[in-house]
Amino acid sequence: MNKLQLKRYAKLLAKAGVNVQRGQWVIVSAGLDQPEFVEWVVEELYRAGAGKVTVEWSHQPVTKLKYKYEKEEVLANVMKWEIERMEAYTKELPAMLHIISEDPDGLAGVDQEKLTHARIGRMKVLKPYNDEMENKYQWCIAAVPGKAWAKKVFPEMQVGRAVEALWDAILKASRADGPDPVREWARHNDEIGGRCDYLNRLGLVALEYKAGNGTDFRVGLIPDGIFAGGGETTLKGRYFNPNIPTEEIFTSPKAGDAEGIVYATKPLSYQGELIEDFSVRFEGGKVVEVRAKKNQHLLEKMISMDEGACMLGECALIADDSPINNAGILFYNTLFDENASCHLALGRGFTNLVKGFESMTQEEIHAKGVNDSMIHVDFMIGCKDMEITGVTARGERVAIFKNGNWAF
Ligand code: ZN
Numbered sequence: 001m002n003k004l005q006l007k008r009y010a011k012l013l014a015k016a017g018v019n020v021q022r023g024q025w026v027i028v029s030a031g032l033d034q035p036e037f038v039e040w041v042v043e044e045l046y047r048a049g050a051g052k053v054t055v056e057w058s059h060q061p062v063t064k065l066k067y068k069y070e071k072e073e074v075l076a077n078v079m080k081w082e083i084e085r086m087e088a089y090t091k092e093l094p095a096m097l098h099i100i101s102e103d104p105d106g107l108a109g110v111d112q113e114k115l116t117h118a119r120i121g122r123m124k125v126l127k128p129y130n131d132e133m134e135n136k137y138q139w140c141i142a143a144v145p146g147k148a149w150a151k152k153v154f155p156e157m158q159v160g161r162a163v164e165a166l167w168d169a170i171l172k173a174s175r176a177d178g179p180d181p182v183r184e185w186a187r188h189n190d191e192i193g194g195r196c197d198y199l200n201r202l203g204l205v206a207l208e209y210k211a212g213n214g215t216d217f218r219v220g221l222i223p224d225g226i227f228a229g230g231g232e233t234t235l236k237g238r239y240f241n242p243n244i245p246t247e248e249i250f251t252s253p254k255a256g257d258a259e260g261i262v263y264a265t266k267p268l269s270y271q272g273e274l275i276e277d278f279s280v281r282f283e284g285g286k287v288v289e290v291r292a293k294k295n296q297h298l299l300e301k302m303i304s305m306d307e308g309a310c311m312l313g314e315c316a317l318i319a320d321d322s323p324i325n326n327a328g329i330l331f332y333n334t335l336f337d338e339n340a341s342c343h344l345a346l347g348r349g350f351t352n353l354v355k356g357f358e359s360m361t362q363e364e365i366h367a368k369g370v371n372d373s374m375i376h377v378d379f380m381i382g383c384k385d386m387e388i389t390g391v392t393a394r395g396e397r398v399a400i401f402k403n404g405n406w407a408f
Contacts, residue, residue: 009171010041012182014050015048017097018138018240019238020138021095027053027095028055029056029097030056030057033144038099041097041099075122078125086126089129090129093136095140096138096139096140100144101144102146102149103149106148136235138234139242140240150165153331153332173245173336175245185241195229195406204221204392206219207390208390208391209260209386210386211385214263215381215383215386217259218259219344220254220369221253224368225253225354227250227353228353229250245335247319247322247323247339248317252350253314253349254285255311255372256369260281266330266337266340266341267330268379268380270299270377275296276295278292280379306374308371311346312345312346313345313348314350314376316338318339318341319405320386320404321404342382345377346373347371347375
């Protein structure tokens with residue numbers, strides 16, 4: 001891979017990604033797959049003004065051994081020094097840069113139940129610190145290729161070539177293949193921001209989806225709901241990009257208000273297996289029927305996880321003509337795959353997408369119609385001939401998508 005381009009990508013993560021401030025502490029988490037790239041990122045962080053950079057290395061095969069051999073109570077235990085570390089984080093608010101490269105199948109065979117219990121145990125202790133830091137620091141998730149991940153995406157290639165091909169796909173998808181990715185991201189965020197403003201001004205109460213594959217579906221929106229996308233701002237006003245790449249503009253629809261049928265346009269990777277060629281039918285806001293050519297039972301299990309699992313938590317709008325979709329690759333990683341196409345999510349909605357959420361309790365937010373559930377599973381429904389129409393409170397109809405792309 002072209003070293004100059006990778007250095008531009010490293011700069012993108014330091015600047016547009018976490019937007020490191022002068023003197024700020026930055027924590028970088030990374031696997032062992034691309035140590036040289038991590039070195040360049042660290043250098044870009046210092047050059048952009050970081051006062052201190054800490055790299056936390058991990059290695060998925062070792063993580064897997066930990067999950068396999070350590071007892072649940074050991075995994076669940078939070079040690080005193082970990083609490084002290086969290087206290088330091090809440091006080092100093094370091095920026096967090098997560099560079100992911102994991103094998104999508106790397107934790108296959110791990111006892112999921114043991115892991116879930118251990119995570120819940122740790123969460124109980126750590127949640128107050130995480131809550132305290134919420135919306136106060138910049139963070140960013142971006143990707144670099146690992147060998148196993150590259151082989152999963154490009155199984156027909158020999159490993160070295162597969163890694164190169166995945167680098168190429170990541171840079172293109174992340175809009176980091178041009179001469180000035182930082183500038184490209186400023187432009188990209190402007191475009192997303194403009195579309196969000198327009199959608200929010202419309203005051204939509206419903207979206208209607210239609211496509212030649214049979215999709216014919218209407219979903220109600222929360223009157224105080226917000227469309228969001230692109231970068232975010234900390235409470236102190238620091239703009240950062242939590243996800244690189246990101247293409248979606250999304251909102252939490254009104255739970256319990258959806259009618260009709262949607263056909264998935266990409267397979268859904270769920271609990272390590274693919275659910276393929278499936279449709280979901282809604283009545284009165286709830287899923288009443290699912291059909292799948294492959295793994296229908298998984299889909300059925302998924303929607304019966306809890307009360308909210310059969311209702312919608314997200315509507316995301318993504319142009320068919322986007323770099324990720326144009327690549328035509330299944331990445332086996334949500335950071336990329338959920339940005340390939342218009343999607344819906346079953347399960348939990350976003351509690352920060354209602355006007356005035358800052359001064360509301362979780363109960364009040366859910367009472368507005370934001371769905372609640374243990375799960376949040378995205379599935380792709382976008383396609384070349386998708387038409388989406390917005391309906392306003394006064395019954396006006398506004399074209400949102402035409403022929404798979406933005407209509408405005
Ligand atoms: Zn999404």
